[in-house]
Amino acid sequence: MKEKLIRFMYGRYGMDSLGKFTIITGVVSMVLAGWNHSMILSLVSWFCIIYSYFRMFSRNIYKRSSENQWYLNKTYKLRTAVYRQKNLMIQRKTHHIYKCPACRQKIRIPRGKGRIEIRCPKCSATFIKNS
Numbered sequence: 001m002k003e004k005l006i007r008f009m010y011g012r013y014g015m016d017s018l019g020k021f022t023i024i025t026g027v028v029s030m031v032l033a034g035w036n037h038s039m040i041l042s043l044v045s046w047f048c049i050i051y052s053y054f055r056m057f058s059r060n061i062y063k064r065s066s067e068n069q070w071y072l073n074k075t076y077k078l079r080t081a082v083y084r085q086k087n088l089m090i091q092r093k094t095h096h097i098y099k100c101p102a103c104r105q106k107i108r109i110p111r112g113k114g115r116i117e118i119r120c121p122k123c124s125a126t127f128i129k130n131s
Helices: 002-009 017-036 039-057 061-074 076-091
Strands: 095-099 106-110 115-119 126-130
Touching: 017 039, 017 061, 061 076, 076 095, 095 126, 106 115
Parallel strands: none
Antiparallel strands: 095 106, 115 126
């Protein structure tokens, strides 16, 4: 069975970031349509799911790839902002993150160092903080 699926999908585009987004959007709108009994949300959900399956089984790889690249370019700023915030939350477990009072540069200091004098690498201003 697995080999038949592999043979069927050979030469087809498959799943990508835009496909995942449309599937998730379709499922969320389908749940909302079930709660609100909205025909419009139901149609949107079916459109999203059918479109994502169309993209997944398409043999026009160049066109699907360019659509995905367009989606990635449009969502670049949002994805990088989310990644930065996630990275900041991970670093907060082991480091304090201070801002220089003069130039607002972020400075990362390990936790547990006690009272320290910090020199900003950008503007060379010094300030004292408890770590």
